[in-house]
Amino acid sequence: MVIIKDDDVVELAHGAGGKVMDSLIKNFVLESFVKRSISKSIPFLGEGVGLEALEDGGSFQVGDFEIVVSIDGHTVKPVFFPGGDLGRLAVSGTVNDVAVMGAEPLVLACSVIVEEGYPLKDLKRILDSANATTEEADIVILTGDTKVMPRRELDEIVFTTAGIGIVESGKIVRNSGLKAGDTIIISGTIGDHGVALLAAREGLEFTTSLVSDVAPLSGLIREIRNLGQITAMKDPTRGGVSSALNDLAQSSKASIWIREESLPFKKEVKAAAEMLGIDPLEVTCEGKIIIGCKAEKAEEILDTLKKNKYGKDAAIIGTVKPPISGKPLVVMETSVGGKRVVEKPIGEPIPRVC
Ligand code: MG
Numbered sequence: 001m002v003i004i005k006d007d008d009v010v011e012l013a014h015g016a017g018g019k020v021m022d023s024l025i026k027n028f029v030l031e032s033f034v035k036r037s038i039s040k041s042i043p044f045l046g047e048g049v050g051l052e053a054l055e056d057g058g059s060f061q062v063g064d065f066e067i068v069v070s071i072d073g074h075t076v077k078p079v080f081f082p083g084g085d086l087g088r089l090a091v092s093g094t095v096n097d098v099a100v101m102g103a104e105p106l107v108l109a110c111s112v113i114v115e116e117g118y119p120l121k122d123l124k125r126i127l128d129s130a131n132a133t134t135e136e137a138d139i140v141i142l143t144g145d146t147k148v149m150p151r152r153e154l155d156e157i158v159f160t161t162a163g164i165g166i167v168e169s170g171k172i173v174r175n176s177g178l179k180a181g182d183t184i185i186i187s188g189t190i191g192d193h194g195v196a197l198l199a200a201r202e203g204l205e206f207t208t209s210l211v212s213d214v215a216p217l218s219g220l221i222r223e224i225r226n227l228g229q230i231t232a233m234k235d236p237t238r239g240g241v242s243s244a245l246n247d248l249a250q251s252s253k254a255s256i257w258i259r260e261e262s263l264p265f266k267k268e269v270k271a272a273a274e275m276l277g278i279d280p281l282e283v284t285c286e287g288k289i290i291i292g293c294k295a296e297k298a299e300e301i302l303d304t305l306k307k308n309k310y311g312k313d314a315a316i317i318g319t320v321k322p323p324i325s326g327k328p329l330v331v332m333e334t335s336v337g338g339k340r341v342v343e344k345p346i347g348e349p350i351p352r353v354c
Helices: 019-032 086-099 120-137 192-202 218-225 240-252 267-276 295-307
Strands: 045-047 058-062 065-074 104-115 140-149 157-168 183-186 230-234 255-259 290-293 315-321 330-333 339-341
Touching (some): 086 104, 086 120, 086 157, 120 140, 120 218, 183 295, 218 230, 240 255, 295 315
Parallel strands (some): 255 330
Antiparallel strands (some): 104 157, 183 315, 230 290, 330 339
């Protein structure tokens, strides 16, 4: 039982994808929902991935298939940012959460909550962008909802998307699937989305070429999924690569060893992150995936990723090993030959990036 004091309040870090958010979800949110069996209520359905697994989505079985469901609210600021906008982000975020579980995304449900006084032309631009992204991802918006809140009771607009996807039974990809000896790949450069947003907010002049990587990755994931031997996948969104690798290590009860010199960064991202005093490994990516696979398949997966425009900068970044003294740590072998533990961040260092 969590003890809540009268003056305890929700803090920004509670939504920032790091250790503070983990504790809110594990000690507070999960406690509110009693675990119920889906097959007990509906006998022809089977159990899948439950809420307590804290994966990118949940699932249940229907006959020979598993249905994957995921939901995400998006509150990015500014709504239009270098390389994308709220509409593209809202569709891509949920498509990617469904796809990293090994499922084919099929349909979306959308909820838009907008502030009174918001320019209709901007709303139209967001919706058109969302629509173009669904076309690219080859999915359908099946249902939606629109609400308006009085002026100053909401900051501009919140766009929530829920997605449903399907995968053959037994082929779902879990965070817990990594085994010692597996190879870790990232599909491209790290930190582009968060750093591009922050640099735009701060008005850094040398970063005009820096754009968000926001993109729907279902096509890219389909290509590598068909090669088989993928043991885990995760999109490094809030809390970035540091958070995603720690989640994979913890769920898989393994350690992940990454090599600093293998990590792909755009030089503008490195420079801007340094100037702004943030670690780009902890920053949100919106068009990247971390993939765990059997070592013998790694080169083929890497080649396939590199042929796709969203995977051209893909790189093998590390290896999975047994836990270290029983702990599922992420360890970086640094460029100067040292080793350091990559901790899960307290939270995303930049607020309102997704
Ligand atoms: Mg995710």
